[in-house]
Structure formats: structure tokens, C-alpha cells
Amino acid sequence: MTQVLAIDQGTTSSRAIIFDRDMRPKATAQREFTQHFPASGWVEHDVDEIWDSVLHTCREALARGGDVAAIGITNQRETVVLWDRETGEAVHRAIVWQDRRTAELCARLKTDGHEPMVQEKTGLLLDPYFSGTKLAWLLDNVDGARTRAEAGTLAFGTIDSFLIWRLTNGARHVTDATNAARTLLYNIRDGQWDEDILRLLNIPAGILPEVLDSGADFGETAVFGGTIPILGVAGDQQAATVGQACFEPGMLKSTYGTGCFALLNTGDALVQSKNRMLSTIAYQFDGKPTYALEGSIFIAGAVVQWLRDGLKIIEAAPDSADLAATADETQSLYLVPAFTGLGAPYWDPDARGAIYGLTRNSGPAEIAKAALESVGFQTRDLLEAMMADYPGDTGTVRVDGGMTASDWTMQFLSDILGAPVDRPEVLETTALGAAWIAGNRAGIYPDRTEFAATWALERTFTPQMDDATRDVRYSGWKDAVARTLSDHG
Incomplete structure (x- = not known):
């Protein structure tokens, strides 16, 4: 057997993709699941619905694609599950990475002066985005959870850990270093759960999974018939970094999903x-971490979902670019999509979305254009901050994810960055990264150097906007963000 099954468990859907011996997608299945919004800024998932979606998509892909030698898992990061070790049942819906319910706790911890210590150990900031404060909330707010956790009857994990638990019928409670690094609880310098932060958040160490390399023996599953080893795990953005073959320092990838x-x-x-x-x-790999700087934007593809499901001005996601292309070029609208706060480099959980520059002539086309442009503007925010931390030429940005299928959006991205944007032939880079990690571990896929040589370009977008226009447009964006920040006045 020379094929690998990649489980890509995302924020809005689960996908299963079988990659053949040449690392090309052979069979794909996808299923969306329900997004729950129980209060303003709260986002939850039913873990049983996620589990059912994973089972369904894997079985469908295997039925069409044939047997596989190994499984690789990539997953939405930071989303928190707390479950019973005996039954495997979650004690509460999963609290999703987008959820902002712990904003007050994070603000209090900052005020008390804990953020420098947390950043030094974890590389992260005190923001509701990360898993640690979400887990603390579950322990403090789910009836009996803390008592059960301290008694050792509950287990915590991100989605990868929960899926492995169920796939192995409770035999393995594990995660990989990339997912652990996003919990706010893991010391990325020492490579272990951090006792000081666990004490700070009052989290018992006994509920935490064992941390392994991204390529490791995560256990075996018999759920799909026969026995298949799980040999690769990485959080979705790290998996995409691998899938884009960004193995050398200075290489940059940007993924456009939710x-x-x-x-x-x-x-x-x-x-x-x-x-x-x-x-x-x-x-x-081999116990040795490779580090990265990351910038996180909470709303990218989700703004297109909002155009479709919220405003109902498009019927399908691809329609957004066609609509934007008809916009009145004399209008200059800015949409700041702070629907669940603003991520990097602002980290403002209390900000909320806004549109600036509306006139009587503004309509669906202008709003669609502003929505798509917001993704390019936010990406420039990230790159400017990264280049200040790690000086060098911006170079070429390798992109992937659903939004990259839009030529209009990618052209604007190149224009506003003033840099080339490379779109690969295989857009399923997140799943490909997970598949390569597992396949390499299984001995059927090549080493890093040979894998990087297989990376193939589909199209390069080069800047068409002049510098003066670029500066004016970006200045307008910065002004719109300043007006949107919760402490702007």
C-alpha cells in the first residue's frame, strides 16, 4: 500500500483526502457541521457531530480511493475539548478558537502583569484565542468538572487529541508539538507543559495529553476495518507550512481559510x-523543533460566508469576486471584519466589525469589494510586523486555502503587499502536509529535500498597483482600524 489518508478537521467542515504514491489527491470527501453561537462572541461545536463528520468523510474517501498505509491528521487549532476518560463523552461542547468568552480573564491576567512571563515561555500573548483560558473556563463553569479533573477522570485535548482518543478507542491520549504550542500551556523553549502557567490558570497536569513529534506513532485505528497506523499530526497552519515546503528560514506561507x-x-x-x-x-521531527513567527487573522474566508449567509448578497462563495469586480471604483469603502475581535497585530477581543466610507451609491458590489480587500489589508498588517521582527526582503508569499482560487482576490493581495504571490498547483496544502508527514514516517514518501523539489507553481500574481496608490489605500485601512479598536477614543 502506497497511499495515505489525510483527515483535515477544519472549523466549518471535515474533509478526508486520499493521496496516492505521487502525493496527488485521489479521492476527497467533505461534510460541513453546525456552528453554535450561544452568546455574543461565543462559538461552539458539537464534538459528536465533528466525530460523525470525520467518520463519514473517511469512509466515503476510502470507498472511492482504496486502502491506505497510514493516516495523517491536521486540525483546527486551539479549539478545546474536555471529555470523560471512561465513556469518551465530552462534558460540554467544544469551545472554538474564535470564541471570546475569556476576554475578561485575559485582561485581568494582563493587568496583573503575567503576559511577559507567558510570552517568554509559550511565544503567545494573553488572548482568548488560545486554549488555556478556555480550558480554565470549562473547569470553573461546567458542573463538577474541576472535581472530576482533579480526580483524574477527565481528559483535555485539542481536536487532534480527541480524534486520536476515539480512533484508538481510548488507547492513546496524545498530541503533537505544534498543537501543544498553541494551548498557552506549553513551554516551547523547554518542550514540556509549563508548571508555572498551569498553576496560574489552576489547571491540573493530569488531564493533559502526552506531547510527541509531528511525525510519530500516535496509535492505530481499526474503525475503518483492518488496522491503520496514525503517523502524522500537525495543526492546520503548521501542516500548510509543511505542505508548502517552507522548510528554509525566511520562507513564508499564508493560508486563507475561515x-x-x-x-x-x-x-x-x-x-x-x-x-x-x-x-x-x-x-x-526527531525531537528538534523548527520555529516560526505567526500572524493570525480571525476573519478571512468567513467574511465571504457572511456575504452569503448574513447579507445574502451572493449565492455561493465564488460569486463574491465577480460581484466585487463590478464595484464603483470611485468609492473607497473599508470593511474591518472584527466580528469576533481583531487578531494580530492588534489583539483587541472587544473590537467589532465596521464599514467606513458608505454613500447613497454604495451597494452590494462595493461591500463585496471591501470585504475581499480586507483580507489583503490584514495580510499586509501581518507582514509589516513580521519583517520588523525578522528583517529581510518580503520576497514571495506562497498562498493556499479556499480563497486563493479567486484570481481577483490574489491580484489585490499582490497589489497591496507590493510583492509576488505564488499559488501552487496543489491547493490542498494543509492536507498534503499532514499526508507527507505520515507518509514519510511510513517510508513511502520522500525526505524533505525531495519533497520540496516536487512543489509546483500554478500561477504567480505580480503587483500592478503603483506605489502612491498602494500607500493611499493602506493609509485609509489603518485609519479605519484605528476607528474600530475598542479603545480608540
């Missing part, structure tokens, strides 16, 4: 950001 996440490989150097970027683990 959110947008840019990772800049910094190699052996753990760069402590002075510009509100995150330091994280890009991947870890």
Missing part, C-alpha cells in the same frame, strides 16, 4: 516578537 494565518520559518531561532506577532513551533 481565518488567515501567515507563518514565517525562523529555523532554529525562536524569535521573540516585539510587534505583537506570535512565536510558535512550525514542525518538530
Whole structure:
């Protein structure tokens, strides 16, 4: 057997993709699941619905694609699950990475002066985005959870850990270093759960999973018939970094899914950001982490979903670019999509979305254009902060994710960055990264050097906007953001 099954468990859907011996997608299945919004700024998922979606898509892909030698898992990061070790049942819906319910706790911890210590150890900032404060909320707010956790009957994990638990029928409670690095609980310098932060958040160490390399033996599953080893795990953005073959320091990838996440490989150097970027683990093999700077945008593709499901001005996501292309060029609208706060480099959980520059002539086309442009503007925010932390030429940005299928959006991205944007032939880079990690571990896929040589370009977008226009447009964006920040006045 020379094929690999990649489980890509995302924020809005689960996908299963079988990659053949040449690392090309052979069979794909996808299923969306429900987004729950129980209060303003709260986002939850039903973990049983996620589990059912994973089972369904894997079985469908296997039925069409044939047997596989290994499984690789990539997952939405930071989303928190707390479950019973005996039954495998979650004690509460999963609290999703977008959820902002712990904003007050994070603000209090900052006020008390804990953020420098947390950033030094984890590379992260005190923001509701990360898993740690979400887990603390579950322990404090779910009836009996803390008592059960301290008694050792509950287990915590991000989605990868929960899926492995169920796939192995409770035999393995594990995660990988890239997912652990996003919890706010893991010391990325020492490579272990941090006792000081666990004490700070009052989290018992006994509920935490064992942390392994990204390529490791995560256990075996018999759920799909026969026995298949799980040999690769990486958080979705790290998996995309691998899938884009960004193995050399200075290489940059930007993924456009529900959110947008840019990772800049910094190699052996753990760069402590002075510009509100995150330091994280890009991947870890043979016990050795490779580090990265990351910028996180909470709303990218989700703004297109809002155009479709909220405003109902488009019927399908691809329609957004066609609509934007008809916009009145004399209008200058700015949409700041702070629907669940603003991520890097602002880190303002209390900000909310706004549109500036509306006139009587503004309509669906102008709003669609502003929505798509917001993704390019936010990406420039990230790159400017990264380049300040890790000086060098912006170079070429490798992109992937659903939004990159839009030529209009990618052209604007290149224009506003003033840099080339490379779109690969294989857009499923997140799943490809997970598949390569597992396939390499299984001995059927090549080493890093040979894998990087297989990376193939589909199209390069080059800047068409002049410098003066670029500066004016970006200045207008910065003004719109300043007006949107919760402490602007």
C-alpha cells in the first residue's frame, strides 16, 4: 500500500483526502457541521457531530480511493475539548478558537502583569484565542468538572487529541508539538507543559495529553476495518507550512481559510516578537523543533460566508469576486471584519466589525469589494510586523486555502503587499502536509529535500498597483482600524 489518508478537521467542515504514491489527491470527501453561537462572541461545536463528520468523510474517501498505509491528521487549532476518560463523552461542547468568552480573564491576567512571563515561555500573548483560558473556563463553569479533573477522570485535548482518543478507542491520549504550542500551556523553549502557567490558570497536569513529534506513532485505528497506523499530526497552519515546503528560514506561507494565518520559518531561532506577532513551533521531527513567527487573522474566508449567509448578497462563495469586480471604483469603502475581535497585530477581543466610507451609491458590489480587500489589508498588517521582527526582503508569499482560487482576490493581495504571490498547483496544502508527514514516517514518501523539489507553481500574481496608490489605500485601512479598536477614543 502506497497511499495515505489525510483527515483535515477544519472549523466549518471535515474533509478526508486520499493521496496516492505521487502525493496527488485521489479521492476527497467533505461534510460541513453546525456552528453554535450561544452568546455574543461565543462559538461552539458539537464534538459528536465533528466525530460523525470525520467518520463519514473517511469512509466515503476510502470507498472511492482504496486502502491506505497510514493516516495523517491536521486540525483546527486551539479549539478545546474536555471529555470523560471512561465513556469518551465530552462534558460540554467544544469551545472554538474564535470564541471570546475569556476576554475578561485575559485582561485581568494582563493587568496583573503575567503576559511577559507567558510570552517568554509559550511565544503567545494573553488572548482568548488560545486554549488555556478556555480550558480554565470549562473547569470553573461546567458542573463538577474541576472535581472530576482533579480526580483524574477527565481528559483535555485539542481536536487532534480527541480524534486520536476515539480512533484508538481510548488507547492513546496524545498530541503533537505544534498543537501543544498553541494551548498557552506549553513551554516551547523547554518542550514540556509549563508548571508555572498551569498553576496560574489552576489547571491540573493530569488531564493533559502526552506531547510527541509531528511525525510519530500516535496509535492505530481499526474503525475503518483492518488496522491503520496514525503517523502524522500537525495543526492546520503548521501542516500548510509543511505542505508548502517552507522548510528554509525566511520562507513564508499564508493560508486563507475561515481565518488567515501567515507563518514565517525562523529555523532554529525562536524569535521573540516585539510587534505583537506570535512565536510558535512550525514542525518538530526527531525531537528538534523548527520555529516560526505567526500572524493570525480571525476573519478571512468567513467574511465571504457572511456575504452569503448574513447579507445574502451572493449565492455561493465564488460569486463574491465577480460581484466585487463590478464595484464603483470611485468609492473607497473599508470593511474591518472584527466580528469576533481583531487578531494580530492588534489583539483587541472587544473590537467589532465596521464599514467606513458608505454613500447613497454604495451597494452590494462595493461591500463585496471591501470585504475581499480586507483580507489583503490584514495580510499586509501581518507582514509589516513580521519583517520588523525578522528583517529581510518580503520576497514571495506562497498562498493556499479556499480563497486563493479567486484570481481577483490574489491580484489585490499582490497589489497591496507590493510583492509576488505564488499559488501552487496543489491547493490542498494543509492536507498534503499532514499526508507527507505520515507518509514519510511510513517510508513511502520522500525526505524533505525531495519533497520540496516536487512543489509546483500554478500561477504567480505580480503587483500592478503603483506605489502612491498602494500607500493611499493602506493609509485609509489603518485609519479605519484605528476607528474600530475598542479603545480608540
